Amino acid sequence: xxxxxxxAATTRAFSTCTLSRPASRTTPPRIHNQLSHQRRHLHxxxxxxxxxxxxxxxxxxxxxxxxxxxxxxxxxARSHGDLTPPKPGEERHVTFVDKxxxxxxxxxxxGDNLLDIAQANDLEMEGxxxxxxxxxxxxxxxxxxxxxxxxxxxxxxxxxxxxxxxxLTETSRLGCQVVMRKELxxxxxxxxxxxxxxxxxxxxEKS
Amino acid sequence: xxxxxxxxxxxxxxxxxxxxxRTYSTAATRQRPIHVAIxxxxxxxxxxxxxxxxxxxxxxxxxxxxLPVPYGLVRxxxxxxxxxxxKSAETLVDxxxxxxxxxxxxxxxxxxxxxxxxxxxAPYYDALLFAYGASRDKKLDIPGEDLKGVLxxxxxxxxxxxxxxxxxxxxxxxxxxxxxxxxxxxxALDVTRMxxxxxxxxxxxDLTEHAIDTLSRSRVNNVKVxxxxxxxxxxxxxxxxxxLMQMRSLGFAPPPEGWDKxxxxxxxxxxxxxxxxxxxxxxxxxxxxxxxxxxxxxxxxLRAPAAFLSSNNEQLEAVGFxxxxxxxxVSDLITGDAPTDLNGLRGxxxxxxxxxxxxHAHLAFRSVGYQSTPLxxxxxxxxxxxxxxxxxxxxxxxxxxxxxxxPAGPLTAGHVPGMYCAGWVKRGPTGVIxxxxxxxxxxxxxxxxxxxxGTRFLSSPDGDADGTKGGWTAVKREIQRRGIRSVxxxxxxxxxxxxxxxxxxxxxxxxxxxxxxxxxxVLDGYGRTSYM
Ligand SMILES: Cc1cc2nc3c(=O)[nH]c(=O)nc-3n(C[C@H](O)[C@H](O)[C@H](O)COP(=O)(O)OP(=O)(O)OC[C@H]3O[C@@H](n4cnc5c(N)ncnc54)[C@H](O)[C@@H]3O)c2cc1C
Ligand code: FES
Numbered sequence: 001x002x003x004x005x006x007x008a009a010t011t012r013a014f015s016t017c018t019l020s021r022p023a024s025r026t027t028p029p030r031i032h033n034q035l036s037h038q039r040r041h042l043h044x045x046x047x048x049x050x051x052x053x054x055x056x057x058x059x060x061x062x063x064x065x066x067x068x069x070x071x072x073x074x075x076x077a078r079s080h081g082d083l084t085p086p087k088p089g090e091e092r093h094v095t096f097v098d099k100x101x102x103x104x105x106x107x108x109x110x111g112d113n114l115l116d117i118a119q120a121n122d123l124e125m126e127g128x129x130x131x132x133x134x135x136x137x138x139x140x141x142x143x144x145x146x147x148x149x150x151x152x153x154x155x156x157x158x159x160x161x162x163x164x165x166x167x168l169t170e171t172s173r174l175g176c177q178v179v180m181r182k183e184l185x186x187x188x189x190x191x192x193x194x195x196x197x198x199x200x201x202x203x204x205e206k207s
Numbered sequence: 208x209x210x211x212x213x214x215x216x217x218x219x220x221x222x223x224x225x226x227x228x229r230t231y232s233t234a235a236t237r238q239r240p241i242h243v244a245i246x247x248x249x250x251x252x253x254x255x256x257x258x259x260x261x262x263x264x265x266x267x268x269x270x271x272x273x274l275p276v277p278y279g280l281v282r283x284x285x286x287x288x289x290x291x292x293x294k295s296a297e298t299l300v301d302x303x304x305x306x307x308x309x310x311x312x313x314x315x316x317x318x319x320x321x322x323x324x325x326x327x328x329a330p331y332y333d334a335l336l337f338a339y340g341a342s343r344d345k346k347l348d349i350p351g352e353d354l355k356g357v358l359x360x361x362x363x364x365x366x367x368x369x370x371x372x373x374x375x376x377x378x379x380x381x382x383x384x385x386x387x388x389x390x391x392x393x394x395a396l397d398v399t400r401m402x403x404x405x406x407x408x409x410x411x412x413d414l415t416e417h418a419i420d421t422l423s424r425s426r427v428n429n430v431k432v433x434x435x436x437x438x439x440x441x442x443x444x445x446x447x448x449x450x451l452m453q454m455r456s457l458g459f460a461p462p463p464e465g466w467d468k469x470x471x472x473x474x475x476x477x478x479x480x481x482x483x484x485x486x487x488x489x490x491x492x493x494x495x496x497x498x499x500x501x502x503x504x505x506x507x508x509l510r511a512p513a514a515f516l517s518s519n520n521e522q523l524e525a526v527g528f529x530x531x532x533x534x535x536x537v538s539d540l541i542t543g544d545a546p547t548d549l550n551g552l553r554g555x556x557x558x559x560x561x562x563x564x565x566x567h568a569h570l571a572f573r574s575v576g577y578q579s580t581p582l583x584x585x586x587x588x589x590x591x592x593x594x595x596x597x598x599x600x601x602x603x604x605x606x607x608x609x610x611x612x613x614p615a616g617p618l619t620a621g622h623v624p625g626m627y628c629a630g631w632v633k634r635g636p637t638g639v640i641x642x643x644x645x646x647x648x649x650x651x652x653x654x655x656x657x658x659x660x661g662t663r664f665l666s667s668p669d670g671d672a673d674g675t676k677g678g679w680t681a682v683k684r685e686i687q688r689r690g691i692r693s694v695x696x697x698x699x700x701x702x703x704x705x706x707x708x709x710x711x712x713x714x715x716x717x718x719x720x721x722x723x724x725x726x727x728x729v730l731d732g733y734g735r736t737s738y739m
Binding site for chain 2: 126128135159165
């Protein structure tokens with residue numbers, strides 16, 4: 001709690017004293033979830049003797065300006081419930097195809113879910129409900145039928161939310177409900193493009 | 208990185224007074240942050256702000272909210288037993304705490320005394336983003352709508368969620384054991400759930416104590432949820448249906464005609480996935496068998512409400528319906544292409560057969576949709592409103608479109624420069640938070656695009672040399688001058704903390720404060736405020 005307040009104080013201090021700083025140095029907020037919460041917590045506990053408030057703020061949010069195409073990224077070591085580094089010999093690979101058709105492959109550990117992985121790597125997946133299967137903003141499309149079949153059956157709750165997702169396909173899943181494990185090594189998922197409200201069906205006359 | 212053109216300021220425009228013909232800022236003045244005023248603090252407002260700060264990191268955003276507390280329908284619409292949905296509000300906290308963001312609660316936008324007129328904010332911003340939702344509900348316009356016992360679902364939802372506007376609703380749930388809900392959207396199912404849910408479950412939620420007290424005296428044990436169309440056309444979503452089907456000690460009575468006559472697609476697997484799953488769930492019925500149930504609910508279809516009836520012209524006694532039938536044979540709509548079938552089946556129309564029927568009840572809820580209304584003062588700033596559709600006319604990206612006030616002057620249609628909309632006031636009052644998020648992102652993206660491409664925005668004579676708007680500093684003065692007691696984000700956090708403290712005393716997450724005067728008293732002490 002104290003740490004959160006500290007952030008707020010820093011943010012406020014920042015806003016009053018750096019109005020004239022170049023825009024590119026500020027970082028927008030990130031939708032808050034369990035993960036960014038913990039990550040921030042981590043950053044707070046790191047020694048930061050030489051940081052100015054500005055860099056401090058930047059470091060409290062996920063990295064930006066990461067290269068568009070990455071073929072190989074290892075996620076940094078983290079603790080408690082956050083993304084864990086894979087044990088040697090147990091590395092799993094997951095590839096996200098974003099709406100510009102760029103491939104992003106990550107090496108992750110068993111037990112991480114696709115939403116956490118995407119967010120930790122700054123991909124555009126919102127997870128508005130914080131991964132509690134209540135919003136469908138983490139919709140992904142599994143590329144191969146075979147991989148889809150290897151996954152555990154979606155629960156009724158997940159299917160109910162998927163039924164509301166825009167662009168539902170036969171191999172749609174909610175990212176927050178798909179947990180990495182050995183059988184899913186090499187899985188490729190697509191992020192649907194966000195064009196829901198441009199669809200004619202949404203404007204079909206309601207009687 | 209966006210390419211910035213050299214700063215250039217048109218001297219002619221700059222020297223016009225406020226009454227001069229409309230002037231617009233152009234790309235020439237873009238080497239400065241954009242100033243955006245967002246009206247409404249529901250998901251549409253917040254997700255737009257979030258996205259704008261992501262796309263234009265130096266943007267300055269001020270959010271004006273009618274109530275002292277943020278979040279719109281996430282706080283005052285979403286049912287108390289949907290804590291996971293309410294959690295989505297937490298994601299917005301980071302936006303609110305951003306250094307370029309100001310929250311101005313308790314600042315209704317409008318022309319009445321105590322409100323902040325649009326004309327007094329427009330000059331200080333490059334863009335206004337309307338995200339003020341839908342604050343009315345649709346009426347049925349049938350006889351007897353004003354009888355005692357006929358309630359608006361919006362009022363009831365507001366009341367159980369602690370919305371100040373309905374603090375005194377005091378619904379009478381003791382008149383009889385049957386309630387009718389007219390309409391089959393998720394709001395209708397929320398109302399049904401709140402009427403029938405076991406109280407011990409509700410006590411754990413943030414449902415107000417006041418509402419728990421009233422519900423504990425309720426005699427209602429049978430709710431009929433009745434719609435004009437069929438089971439596959441009704442606007443409910445499956446999650447909400449499932450919640451009712453699985454509710455402890457609640458039985459489900461299928462509609463009297465039987466499912467085959469209503470669904471009319473055999474085998475069911477020919478239905479598109481979403482509808483097939485709904486049909487399966489409906490046909491399976493409740494987990495609690497009727498003979499073991501303490502309370503019951505039923506869905507009724509193809510019945511259009513025709514009149515609220517009373518023998519004494521005072522208290523509702525029955526609801527009259529007119530029987531409907533499908534406009535075309537249902538099976539003709541099945542083509543085998545899932546999206547086509549989904550649209551076809553969902554869009555199936557009905558027509559009246561002329562037959563009449565009656566349901567006896569002392570309590571009825573009208574739940575046929577929310578409705579947006581224009582903000583007072585739209586005319587003053589050139590923003591139109593489509594009364595028939597209940598939205599601000601827009602190009603679907605979120606640019607406000609006027610048929611006669613386009614950028615090239617009178618009688619040209621086009622984007623009203625600097626005016627944008629998002630959420631329910633843009634799309635109409637349907638859709639869950641996820642669709643509001645998509646929609647808000649679309650609007651924010653288009654604002655960012657317009658800004659970067661040098662599209663015309665709002666312009667005002669008081670910008671300094673580079674066109675920078677007065678923004679928050681200037682508007683704060685307007686607010687003070689009008690004696691409006693605005694509530695900052697920091698102050699909302701105090702109200703929030705007090706609600707949580709009160710909740711903790713009762714073993715729940717929060718106990719909402721139901722009156723504006725009491726919210727302000729948390730900040731200013733009792734007796735010092737003159738509100739409500
Ligand atoms: C009863 C109900 C239950 C729902 N349950 C769910 C659910 O379980 N799950 C789900 O995903 N979605 C649910 N929804 C849908 C969800 O609430 C909407 O999609 C979403 O809230 C729309 O967002 P909005 O920002 O457009 O409008 P709103 O949330 O209505 O926000 C508008 C804001 O503008 C403010 N405002 C209005 N007029 C003015 C003015 N003149 N000046 C200043 N401010 C003003 C209002 O006070 C309000 O805070 C529910 C909706 C309702 C009605
Ligand atoms: S994050 Fe909301 S459903 Fe996955």
